[in-house]
Amino acid sequence: MLKLKNVSVKYKDKVVLDNLSLTAEGGEIIGLVAPNGTGKTTLFNVIANFIKPNSGNVTFNGNIQYKTERNELSIHKQLATFPDQGDLFEELSGVDHMKLYANMWNGTSKHVQDIYKQLLMESYVKKKVKTYSLGMRQRLCFAMIVAADTPIMLMDEVMNGLDVANVSLISKQLMQMKKEGKLIFVASHLLANLDLYADRVLYLKDGNIVHQQQLNESTREYIKIELTPVQYEKLIQNYSLPDDHLYIAKRLCCIPIAQMDLDEQKDWIERLFAYKGKELTIGPLGTVEHYEKYYHES
Numbered sequence: 001m002l003k004l005k006n007v008s009v010k011y012k013d014k015v016v017l018d019n020l021s022l023t024a025e026g027g028e029i030i031g032l033v034a035p036n037g038t039g040k041t042t043l044f045n046v047i048a049n050f051i052k053p054n055s056g057n058v059t060f061n062g063n064i065q066y067k068t069e070r071n072e073l074s075i076h077k078q079l080a081t082f083p084d085q086g087d088l089f090e091e092l093s094g095v096d097h098m099k100l101y102a103n104m105w106n107g108t109s110k111h112v113q114d115i116y117k118q119l120l121m122e123s124y125v126k127k128k129v130k131t132y133s134l135g136m137r138q139r140l141c142f143a144m145i146v147a148a149d150t151p152i153m154l155m156d157e158v159m160n161g162l163d164v165a166n167v168s169l170i171s172k173q174l175m176q177m178k179k180e181g182k183l184i185f186v187a188s189h190l191l192a193n194l195d196l197y198a199d200r201v202l203y204l205k206d207g208n209i210v211h212q213q214q215l216n217e218s219t220r221e222y223i224k225i226e227l228t229p230v231q232y233e234k235l236i237q238n239y240s241l242p243d244d245h246l247y248i249a250k251r252l253c254c255i256p257i258a259q260m261d262l263d264e265q266k267d268w269i270e271r272l273f274a275y276k277g278k279e280l281t282i283g284p285l286g287t288v289e290h291y292e293k294y295y296h297e298s
């Protein structure tokens, strides 16, 4: 559905994307994670052709590239980007905005009512945007991209400023759209949140994807415990830890269990129980832990 090949973007001497390649298919939610200023928006801008890469290309559906105006039009019919709150019209209602997006991409707005009901916006959607809170505006931006109903959606910080109930509401809607076969990119700083709905999380670093985390496959499991650097030093002096264990962000010790039999696993759990008041968990690394591994250790 979407293929980026050797994409590079430079602003003057600053390389932001460096030979980045990526393939993505419909029916997938892809999280995009990196500290501020790494290149997430730049990557979205390349996919949407808001900026031209210095080299490399983007291909849709196997053979369509941004080479002609006609191609650009046909790609833009299939792709919508998350609206910016600053682009909302204060004097128009939420419904007006949703209809605008629905008509622009879909040629019809008959599904708009179902969407605002599903997103629990009925009580305010017909009022002018100037009366909305930040969270209501954010939900409207989301409702607009849902109304656009495109096969590809690029969402920058979709959950910004939303409370727990709204995060859950929007997560559900994202998963429903994924089931319908859409390809959805979500750039986010709300890491734990991505664990709930993303299929794959891409970590951007130094202009490229430094790691792709598959969340829907069984992944390496670890015994995980929070340890201070002093406690960790003592542990590695007293016991021989597997070479591939991790000590992430000088706080979390992760011991892989794949190569251990049940007795060895039990031994490790007993040893680690000695650290009173520390939470011991068993499972794969989550998005937060990967993030700390890639961005807090260098």
Ligand SMILES: Nc1ncnc2c1ncn2[C@@H]1O[C@H](COP(=O)(O)OP(=O)(O)OP(=O)(O)O)[C@@H](O)[C@H]1O
Residues within 6 Å of the ligand: 011, 016, 034, 035, 036, 037, 038, 039, 040, 041, 042, 043
């Ligand atoms: N038009 C531009 N001219 C010069 N430099 C730019 C331009 N746009 C972006 N940059 C630089 O490119 C880098 C990546 O910016 P980008 O907006 O893609 O990051 P981001 O990962 O989306 O950040 P954030 O999490 O803060 O939204 C930054 O260092 C930024 O200063």
